[in-house]
Each structure stands twice: as C-alpha cells, then as structure tokens.
Amino acid sequence: MPLDAFDPDILQDFLTESGELLEELEGDLVTLESTPDDLELLNQIFRALHTIKGSASFLGLTNLVDVAHAAETALNAARSGEVVVDRNAMDLLLEAVDTVRLHLQQIPAGEPLATPNPAVVEGLTRLGSGEPIDASQPETQTATIESAQSASGADGRVISRLELPANKTDLIEFLLADLDETLAQIDAQVTALREEAERAEAADALVELGETLARSAEFFEFSQMAELAQLLNATGQTLPSLGETHTASLLPRIEAVASILREQAEGLAANNVITCPVETLGARIRDLLEGLDPEDDLVLAEDATAQDVLRLDGVISSGDTNDTPPNPDAPGAEPEPADAAPQQASTPEARAEPPASTPAVEQTIRVEVGRLETLMNLVGELVLQKNRVAALARQLESTEQLEGEFREDITVAAGNLDRVTGDIQVAVMRTRMQPLDKLFGKYPRLIRDLAKKTDKQISLVIEGGETEVDKSVLEELGDPMVHLLRNAADHGLELPADRVAAGKDEGGTIRIVAAHEGSHVSVRIIDDGRGMPRDRIAAKAVEKGLATEQEVAQLSDREVYRFILAAGFSTAAEVTDLSGRGVGMDVVRTNIEALKGTIDVDSTPGSGTEITIKIPLTVAIMPAMLVRVDEEIYAIPLANLLEIVRPESGRVSTISGQPVLRLRDSILPLLSAQKLFGTDPHSRGEAPFAVVIQHNDRAFGLLVSELIGQQEIVIKPLDEMFDHKGPVSGATVRDDGGVSLIVDVAQMARIAEHQTDE
Amino acid sequence: MQHPETPSQNPNGSSAEHATEQLQLVTFEVASEEYAVDILAVQEINRMMEVTRVPSSPPAVVGVINLRGKIIPVLDLRERFGMEATPKTDQMRIVVVEVHSRVIGFIVDRVHEVLRISSSIVEPAPAMVCSIDSDFIAGVGKLEDRLLILLDLEKLFDRELVDNAASNAHAAAA
The missing domain is CATH 2.30.30.40 (SH3 Domains)
Incomplete structure (x- = not known):
C-alpha cells in the first residue's frame, strides 16, 4: 500500500477528521432533501466534501477523490441553481457518501479502495454539467489499485508486477537510470563508513542520498524502497554520534539494506516490484539509532557480513546457510537473538563498552493531550486569581489601615506570585507547542504531486519551520495551508513555456516563510507566478454583487484582492481536480478567523502573489x-x-x-x-x-x-x-x-x- | 416508595410515563405561579449577583455570570414566559441547572421547597394552561391544594425557542 509511506499520525488524522465530516455531511444531506433551498446548508455540505476530497487527494486516494469530486460537481451545480437536488440526485449523493465511508473503512484495514460505482460517478458528473444525456467519462474509472496478482517467493519475498498509473509510466525510465547511479554511490559510501576517518563524510553523503532516493521511491509509491532509503538517511544523520558497539552492529545492517535496494532496483528493471520482509531489520536499525543497547546482538557476536544480517533479521530464509540457530521463516517474526544470545558469550568489546558512552537520548514522556488541556485550563484559572490578588494588593497599598512593612510584604508577595504565575503559564504553554515543521513536513510531497498534476516545475522553499505554535493552532492551520499551496501551484504558477515567454525561469518557486512576531506567528506563502489580475477580480466582485463598479474603482489593490476571500468567489476559468471552485479561500478565511488570526492578500501581476496569515501563538x-x-x-x-x-x-x-x-x-x-x-x-x-x-x-x-x-x-x-x-x-x-x-x-x-x- | 396507584389516572401518557415513579422536584415561584424542575438537573441555587449584559442577545437572556470561573448565561423566566418584568427583590434567586452538559442559570422570584411527588399525579399540560405558551411544560402536578407546573428544561433553553420568545416579545411590544 502506498499509504505506508505516510506517517501513521497523518493517516489517522485524516481518518478521524473525514469520519466526522462524513457523519455531519450525511445528516446535512438528509436535511437538505426537505429544504433544498437552504443555500447555507448546501455550502456547508460542499465545504465538508471539499475538505475530505482535498485531504484524500493529498494522500493519493484516487478512488475516493473520484467519487468525492463527482459529488462535489453535482453539488456545485446545485449551489448555482442549475440543478435541483431532487430524490434521484439525493440517492446518488448518498451513495457517493456510502462509497467514501467504505473507503474510510478499507484504509485502516489495509485493503485496496473499492472502485466507485461508475453509474454513480457518471450520474453525478452529468448532474454537475446540467445535461441529462450520457457523456460518460471513462477516465474516472482508471483508478490505481495495488496489484492483486503477486507471487510469493520462497523466502518471504513478494514479487509483483510493476503497475503504474499512466502518468508515471514514462518516468520510470528516468528513475531506473538514476537508481543505478544512486545505488553505486550508496555502495561506495557504505564501504567508506567502515573507515573511521571517512565515516563522518560518508554519513553526510548518505543523508542526502537516502533522502533523494526516498523521494523518488515515494513518488512511484514504492513504499518499501522509500522506507529503506529513509533508513539510510536516518543512519547517516545519527551514525557519527553513535558509540563503537552501535556502529559495529549497524554497519553490516546498512550493507544489508544497500543490497536489498540493489535487488529491488534489478527487479524494477525487469518490471517487478520486489517486497522483502524487512520489518525486523528495520526495527533493529531504528533501535540502534535510538541508542538501545545492542550487546545481545548476534551480528556483533559473529562479526557478521551483510548476508548474515539478511538471514538473522529474517529477510532471507535460514535455508540459505546452515551454521546458525533455527530462524523462523515467517516475515516479521522476531528471530532468535533475544533468546539465543544470552547463552552466547558476548564479545569482550561489547562488555567493555560502558553504557554511559551511549549518546544522550532526549528524555521524553508521552502525555495525553487531555491532561495538558486540563493543566492549561487550571493555569488559566491561576492567571485570573493572580490578577485578583494583584488588584487586592494595589487596593491595600492605598489604605492607611495597615502597617507600612506589612503592606510592603504583601506587595512583594503579590509581585512574586505574578512572576511565578507568568513562568508557569509559559512553561505549560510550551508543553503544547510544536514546531511548524510538523505541518510543513507534509508539503514537499504535496507540492511534488501538484507539480506533476499541473505539468509545472515547482520548487518549495520552507523557512522558519522551527517556529513553534500551540498544538491546536497547528491542527487548525493544516487545512488552510493546503488550500493556499494548491492555489499557488494551480493558479499562481504558470506553465514552464509561459514562464519562459514571460522571461522567467522555467521552474516556479513557492516559499513558505514562518516567523514569530510578538505574541503572533506569521506564515507567508509566496509564489513567483503570474499574480492576480485586479481587473478580473474587480469585475467578478461586481458580477457577484459584492460591490458596485464605482466602489471597486475606489478600492486599493489589496482591498480588491480581498474579494477572493469571499464565499463562492472564483475567477478560475476551469474547474480542476485541485482547485478553482472558489470554496477554498472561503474555508481558509473561516479557519483563520476561528483562530483569531488574520489573512492578507497581496499580488503583483506578472511577478507573484503573497498571502500572509497571522495567528496568535495560543488561543487560550x-x-x-x-x-x-x-x-x-x-x-x-x-x-x-x-x-x-x-x-x-x-x-x-x-x-x-x-x-x-x-x-x-x-x-x-x-x-x-x-x-x-x-x-x-x-x-x-x-x-x-x-x-x-x-x-x-x-x-x-x-x-x-x-x-x-x-x-x-x-x-x-x-x-x-x-x-x-x-x-x-x-x-x-x-x-x-x-x-x-x-x-x-x-x-x-x-x-x-x-x-x-x- | 411505590404507590399502588393505577396508570388509568394518566390515560394520555406524558413525559412522566411510569405511573408510580417518585419525582423529586425543586419548586419555585415566577409571577405568582408555582413551577418545578427535577432536582437532579439543579446544580445550585444562588443569590442574585451582578449579571453582565451581552449585546444583541435575545431579550429573555439577561446576560452572563461568572460561576467559579465558568461563564454561564442567565435567563429571566418572566421574559421567557412573556410576562412583565418586576423590580429586583431580596427573594430572587438564580437557579443553575445542567441541561445536556450546558450549564444555564435562570432567575426566579422565589425558591419554595424540595418536594417529592408521585408521577401518577402529573398530567400533560392542557394546550393553554396558563399565561405561558405550553411548549416547555412537561406536565402539571395536581397537588391537593395547588397546581405545580413541571418545566421541560431542554425546550426551555432551546436556542431557537429562546430566539422565538424574543421575537414574540418584540411582536407584543410593537
């Protein structure tokens, strides 16, 4: 499943959020049937569906996006009054909702998503275009489902035919060529890791190689290759700081990883996707990187080679060699070392390595968010009481009844209370703070997909990702950011040919710049695209009745650009899978305002658009x-x-x-x-x-x-x-x-x- | 305590379905009529305190109070029932209830007592039983010497109904 490549948290968030939205949506749809003229309700349904579709398209859930898109098209026609949501339309819409719900159940179960009923998709699409004749869209059905036909190798390896969506098949050649070169470099660097003098440099190189490879692999949805490449990347980052024992234990494993990658690359050249049972190997490497003690490790005990590692960690079956303890063949099963090792004498070096030399691991503890919330509320109460005490102290200061010294003591105590409370408030707030990178981390992938879909060259630059904001702010910021990035990629940036014609570089750039500004955080999304045409926006605003022609003429550029934040405002001539329905910016504005933040739009025709979001660090x-x-x-x-x-x-x-x-x-x-x-x-x-x-x-x-x-x-x-x-x-x-x-x-x-x- | 009364006394059925169930109620007075709510819903009863008015809220809503750090709305039952307001007295109380995890206060003229009655003496409200519109009346308790109006708190504080009470009051004023 390509979904494995995503952080399980991201996936879980999507499932939770979409599940909730879907529930509301269904209720709203039913209400809508009895009040088909309720535009607000219709908008609400539309927005919920739009959000689900947006996240799903980010996760590459093609089948889900297809059905949601069709439903959205129909609803959009209903919004503009072209179509009346009658019983038949409602049947179709509800069936679409059912399909999405089924998808949401299939995802956690690890099943491929069901292909939506073509009749529903077609029906909704036709409804959306307002024409009752059959204009069937065969493309909507060419969904990418992971291949079901696969052959199981003798040693837990699964070999399946390479199947790619049409838009990626031509690119695989490039990947293969790249892969050859990348793997040669990886092999060279892994060998260099053995030499202590070259280790640091080789590790650095691995970081980069691993990341590059992971990206390409993710793009083609080769989840295991991506995972292995990420292991290389992580190893490169951590290895130089690890002790001798860890390093000795890691090196053969990394060599093993390189050899699996090599095998997979060869498989790809023959149009085969090879999946190996690497769970144990991966877990071992991650444990080692986290500084867990490797002393009971057979790899160390036997001075193992990469081939031994593959066997020990259950990647290949033990039948290949014959001098080791029995090793369960089942992929993912924990092989013997844990049990067997205590009987083996550990090597002297391993014993000699004092545990103190393991790198200092950051001490963390997982705390339920609910508890932090309670703490935050209590601090809120504390601040109120502190304010109260401070007020009483001020009153006392002005009364004559108390002795001077006593009054002073109270004032000092109140001052101290004020300071301590302030410190506690900051400390508690900090427990809830998370770097924006946690959110921004999703975007490179998003941008690459967008670039692919739009046939554009887009590079993403992120600055200030280390800026921290409250967890709730981070969560609420997610949707608006995705909308804005989509807009930038889809509408903002031009096609390469147009850019060249305009005297720009072929590739466009989207920059995300975050920074602290007092008690606020500003996030700017800047593209160097075509900018927004003031005239067209102004004309559209007049057409939509948001302002009169005279009024528009008086407005500043920024005020005109603000119209794009109004509900249902879109100047995009064609509706695409990505954006262009004019709901996006409305959602963005609503979300930002819910955070007590502001949003500001500026644009220079010909040189780009800049959107500035300002939100408070905390909302409490x-x-x-x-x-x-x-x-x-x-x-x-x-x-x-x-x-x-x-x-x-x-x-x-x-x-x-x-x-x-x-x-x-x-x-x-x-x-x-x-x-x-x-x-x-x-x-x-x-x-x-x-x-x-x-x-x-x-x-x-x-x-x-x-x-x-x-x-x-x-x-x-x-x-x-x-x-x-x-x-x-x-x-x-x-x-x-x-x-x-x-x-x-x-x-x-x-x-x-x-x-x-x- | 179970009373051997038969359900036949309560032929229409009402929100108090079980004929012999014991109800424990808090009773209070608004404009010389006696009302009651289930004691389990009542969180506390407070003396009158400073109420902060909220702009553009329905007339039945007096404002908000600070209940140990929690901000809760306070309604004037006289306004809610469409009755005339009276000046504050020392006997007025704010009854704080919890309805579906919303905590809401309402002002009454006077709190009477805690009363146990059998649900068998509760009957559904006649359509126009008293000066108030019967939407939020759960039933009428027929005591020996007087009538007790049981309130349906959920309806009493339903946002739309509160809004409507507002528009009714406006219509009446106009």
Missing part, C-alpha cells in the same frame, strides 16, 4: 485592553489595537451620515460602542476616546468612554445561546471577579465596512 490566553463603555467593561484584543486617540471635535466629520475621523493622512470610520453594544440608550455618556482597531488591513475607530488598562485575559467561550453574530466573541473574568465580554474584531470590521457602504 491573550493580552487585551479593557475599556469602559458607559457602565460596562469590554476587552479588546491588543493584537488588533493600533493606537488610541482623542478625536478633537473639529477633526470629526461625516460622510453620508457616517462619522469619520481625519487621522493624519487617512480617513477612519468611527463606530460608537455605545450604539453597537446597546448600552443604556438614554445615557448621554461621553465617549472621548477612539480605540483604533485594525483587522485585515482595514482600520476603524471605536469610541469608548474610558480606558481601564491592559491585562492578560483568559478567553472563555459563550453559550450557544449567544451565537447571534453579535459584536462579541467570548468572555473573560476580570480581576475583580466580574465578567467582561471580548469584542469580536472581525465582526466589528464587517459592521464598519457595512456602514461605510451605506
């Missing part, structure tokens, strides 16, 4: 400015706060009834917090301060009565009862125990935009 605690509005206190996320001004009455004017403030060069729309929050309507309360808030490149001023101060707040969710798109997004407990609501900056920006429009 954030710095905020507390403000009073009449008698109520609200919290404004500090990250969105640009500055605070006191508008002089002379600088405030109105544009069609909407108050605006002339601030330096710009004109800032002013919103009245009293009006928006509906505080006491009879109060003639003053609102002398304008808090300048920025959201996605747009700024506006919020008029408030008083500034209270800056504070770390713990975000608490509101009950579903308040899911009214009101101007608040959550609540927090103040240091006096009262509740303050958190201003929903994104929502306010929308209101500001609306007011300006009117």
Whole structure:
C-alpha cells in the first residue's frame, strides 16, 4: 500500500477528521432533501466534501477523490441553481457518501479502495454539467489499485508486477537510470563508513542520498524502497554520534539494506516490484539509532557480513546457510537473538563498552493531550486569581489601615506570585507547542504531486519551520495551508513555456516563510507566478454583487484582492481536480478567523502573489485592553489595537451620515460602542476616546468612554445561546471577579465596512 | 416508595410515563405561579449577583455570570414566559441547572421547597394552561391544594425557542 509511506499520525488524522465530516455531511444531506433551498446548508455540505476530497487527494486516494469530486460537481451545480437536488440526485449523493465511508473503512484495514460505482460517478458528473444525456467519462474509472496478482517467493519475498498509473509510466525510465547511479554511490559510501576517518563524510553523503532516493521511491509509491532509503538517511544523520558497539552492529545492517535496494532496483528493471520482509531489520536499525543497547546482538557476536544480517533479521530464509540457530521463516517474526544470545558469550568489546558512552537520548514522556488541556485550563484559572490578588494588593497599598512593612510584604508577595504565575503559564504553554515543521513536513510531497498534476516545475522553499505554535493552532492551520499551496501551484504558477515567454525561469518557486512576531506567528506563502489580475477580480466582485463598479474603482489593490476571500468567489476559468471552485479561500478565511488570526492578500501581476496569515501563538490566553463603555467593561484584543486617540471635535466629520475621523493622512470610520453594544440608550455618556482597531488591513475607530488598562485575559467561550453574530466573541473574568465580554474584531470590521457602504 | 396507584389516572401518557415513579422536584415561584424542575438537573441555587449584559442577545437572556470561573448565561423566566418584568427583590434567586452538559442559570422570584411527588399525579399540560405558551411544560402536578407546573428544561433553553420568545416579545411590544 502506498499509504505506508505516510506517517501513521497523518493517516489517522485524516481518518478521524473525514469520519466526522462524513457523519455531519450525511445528516446535512438528509436535511437538505426537505429544504433544498437552504443555500447555507448546501455550502456547508460542499465545504465538508471539499475538505475530505482535498485531504484524500493529498494522500493519493484516487478512488475516493473520484467519487468525492463527482459529488462535489453535482453539488456545485446545485449551489448555482442549475440543478435541483431532487430524490434521484439525493440517492446518488448518498451513495457517493456510502462509497467514501467504505473507503474510510478499507484504509485502516489495509485493503485496496473499492472502485466507485461508475453509474454513480457518471450520474453525478452529468448532474454537475446540467445535461441529462450520457457523456460518460471513462477516465474516472482508471483508478490505481495495488496489484492483486503477486507471487510469493520462497523466502518471504513478494514479487509483483510493476503497475503504474499512466502518468508515471514514462518516468520510470528516468528513475531506473538514476537508481543505478544512486545505488553505486550508496555502495561506495557504505564501504567508506567502515573507515573511521571517512565515516563522518560518508554519513553526510548518505543523508542526502537516502533522502533523494526516498523521494523518488515515494513518488512511484514504492513504499518499501522509500522506507529503506529513509533508513539510510536516518543512519547517516545519527551514525557519527553513535558509540563503537552501535556502529559495529549497524554497519553490516546498512550493507544489508544497500543490497536489498540493489535487488529491488534489478527487479524494477525487469518490471517487478520486489517486497522483502524487512520489518525486523528495520526495527533493529531504528533501535540502534535510538541508542538501545545492542550487546545481545548476534551480528556483533559473529562479526557478521551483510548476508548474515539478511538471514538473522529474517529477510532471507535460514535455508540459505546452515551454521546458525533455527530462524523462523515467517516475515516479521522476531528471530532468535533475544533468546539465543544470552547463552552466547558476548564479545569482550561489547562488555567493555560502558553504557554511559551511549549518546544522550532526549528524555521524553508521552502525555495525553487531555491532561495538558486540563493543566492549561487550571493555569488559566491561576492567571485570573493572580490578577485578583494583584488588584487586592494595589487596593491595600492605598489604605492607611495597615502597617507600612506589612503592606510592603504583601506587595512583594503579590509581585512574586505574578512572576511565578507568568513562568508557569509559559512553561505549560510550551508543553503544547510544536514546531511548524510538523505541518510543513507534509508539503514537499504535496507540492511534488501538484507539480506533476499541473505539468509545472515547482520548487518549495520552507523557512522558519522551527517556529513553534500551540498544538491546536497547528491542527487548525493544516487545512488552510493546503488550500493556499494548491492555489499557488494551480493558479499562481504558470506553465514552464509561459514562464519562459514571460522571461522567467522555467521552474516556479513557492516559499513558505514562518516567523514569530510578538505574541503572533506569521506564515507567508509566496509564489513567483503570474499574480492576480485586479481587473478580473474587480469585475467578478461586481458580477457577484459584492460591490458596485464605482466602489471597486475606489478600492486599493489589496482591498480588491480581498474579494477572493469571499464565499463562492472564483475567477478560475476551469474547474480542476485541485482547485478553482472558489470554496477554498472561503474555508481558509473561516479557519483563520476561528483562530483569531488574520489573512492578507497581496499580488503583483506578472511577478507573484503573497498571502500572509497571522495567528496568535495560543488561543487560550491573550493580552487585551479593557475599556469602559458607559457602565460596562469590554476587552479588546491588543493584537488588533493600533493606537488610541482623542478625536478633537473639529477633526470629526461625516460622510453620508457616517462619522469619520481625519487621522493624519487617512480617513477612519468611527463606530460608537455605545450604539453597537446597546448600552443604556438614554445615557448621554461621553465617549472621548477612539480605540483604533485594525483587522485585515482595514482600520476603524471605536469610541469608548474610558480606558481601564491592559491585562492578560483568559478567553472563555459563550453559550450557544449567544451565537447571534453579535459584536462579541467570548468572555473573560476580570480581576475583580466580574465578567467582561471580548469584542469580536472581525465582526466589528464587517459592521464598519457595512456602514461605510451605506 | 411505590404507590399502588393505577396508570388509568394518566390515560394520555406524558413525559412522566411510569405511573408510580417518585419525582423529586425543586419548586419555585415566577409571577405568582408555582413551577418545578427535577432536582437532579439543579446544580445550585444562588443569590442574585451582578449579571453582565451581552449585546444583541435575545431579550429573555439577561446576560452572563461568572460561576467559579465558568461563564454561564442567565435567563429571566418572566421574559421567557412573556410576562412583565418586576423590580429586583431580596427573594430572587438564580437557579443553575445542567441541561445536556450546558450549564444555564435562570432567575426566579422565589425558591419554595424540595418536594417529592408521585408521577401518577402529573398530567400533560392542557394546550393553554396558563399565561405561558405550553411548549416547555412537561406536565402539571395536581397537588391537593395547588397546581405545580413541571418545566421541560431542554425546550426551555432551546436556542431557537429562546430566539422565538424574543421575537414574540418584540411582536407584543410593537
């Protein structure tokens, strides 16, 4: 199965997520049948399906993608009103859902994915194109299923015919040519490893060779070759830091790996895929690399050769030689050394090697995420209580009743509490932090597949992958990133010929640049493609009724580009397997906003597009400015706060009834917090301060009565009862125990935009 | 305690199906009528405290309170029932209940007592039993000297119904 090449975590994530989405989707579909006009529901179904399809296509699950794509096409036609989702259409859609569900069950069971019922795929596709005649698409059925016909070799080897999807067959020649050369180099480096003087250099070379080979092998879905190549890569990285015993134990094994690779390459030349039982060998090597003690190792005891290793680790059967203890033939079965070795005298060197010389392995412990979550919540509580104590201490300081010394002690204690709490907060947060590389690691493969599908040459450059973010942020960032990369590859970059014609290099580059910016992380996705045509986007925006022609003419380039984030917006002339339905960017924006982040689009026609995502490091605690509005206190996320001004009455004017403030060069729309929050309507309360808030490149001023101060707040969710798109997004407990609501900056920006429009 | 009453007293069947089941209820007063909820749903009963108003929320929702670090919504049952508001009194309480893992508080005029009754004396609510619309009435308990209105908490706090209560109130106001 090609899926073996993926990290089991990635696969598990896909299964969990898709399973959930599918469940919702099915319920929604059933609801849709009774309310076929519910566009929001239709969009929701479409998005769920789109996400499943996207992940599946990343994992190369062709059959699943086919059926999902067909269903999506039909739904898209329904969205645009071309097709009514009637009973027949619903039957087809539900059958498509069933097929996807079957696929999701087949994946963990290790079975090949069933070919979707051609009638369903055709029916849905036809529905999507709005034509009831039969325009059958034979390609949808040419799915790649792993070959079922395979021959089992005498020694646990499985030899199957090489079967490749059509688009990869012509490339296999290149692989074979490369393979010959790569293997020759690998052999040379493995030999060099035996010489202590050359070891470091050879190891370095192996890192690279292993990685290159792994990539090519993955591309052709030769999972075992990829696995072996990765072993070489890992060995190259770790070997120089290993002790003598480990090295001695590893070297013959690495030679064995090289010999298996050689055999597989020869097999490929004859159109055979050879799969050997390498589980034990692989496990041994990984154990050794992790510094596990090899002293009970027969390889060491016997000063074994590569051939011996193959036998000992169960890659070839023991029948080949006759001087060793019995070795179970079954692939993957743990062969004898564990039992047999204690009876054998270990070599003196192995005994002499003190365990202390094993490299320092990073001490880790696996902790259930739920426990960390609990800890994080408790820290949130602690921060609140700390704020409270600090407030009480401040009060005490101003009272006269206590002795001076005592007052001082309390102040000092409160200060210490503040510091310790801060440290704990950071420490706990760090336990949940993970490097973005964990996410970015999936992308080289994604980009290569995209390049292949689009016939483009794309290189991916990742910078700042070591930047750490909260686990939940990392998870939520996954989908938007994949969408953005797809867009960049599919729409952003041009075909090689077009690039040359435009005076650029044949190959395009997509760069992912991540960096810390205060309490935020910014991730930029930059392509050097054709950029976006302002005119076409503007025209489309007018066509979709998002703005009028006059309005569009007034907008800055960035504001025009922002239209691509609107729901259902797509200028791509043709819908492809990858993107172009205009749902992608909508999903991206929604996901990013759910993380309290912002997204910004910039583009220069002819030289590329740059998308900047900014998200908070953590979603649980954030710095905020507390403000009073009449008698109520609200919290404004500090990250969105640009500055605070006191508008002089002379600088405030109105544009069609909407108050605006002339601030330096710009004109800032002013919103009245009293009006928006509906505080006491009879109060003639003053609102002398304008808090300048920025959201996605747009700024506006919020008029408030008083500034209270800056504070770390713990975000608490509101009950579903308040899911009214009101101007608040959550609540927090103040240091006096009262509740303050958190201003929903994104929502306010929308209101500001609306007011300006009117 | 099982009472030997027959189910024939409860011919229509109601949310209290088992004729002789014992119900343990918390009873309280809203606008001179006596209501009851299952004691198992009640988490705690608090004195009135400062409630933070939430902008653009339905009128029946007074706002949110801080219940030991948890932010929970508080409803005014008078508003929810479409009755007129009264000024705060010392007797008013916030009853905190848990409904499907949502924790919600509601304001009542006064809390009476904890009462055990047999489910056999509970009957389904007549369509228009009192001044409130009977959606969220689980049944009516016929005590010797008075009637007890059993509330269906799930319906009482259903988001859509709360919203509708809002629009009804608006319609009434207009």
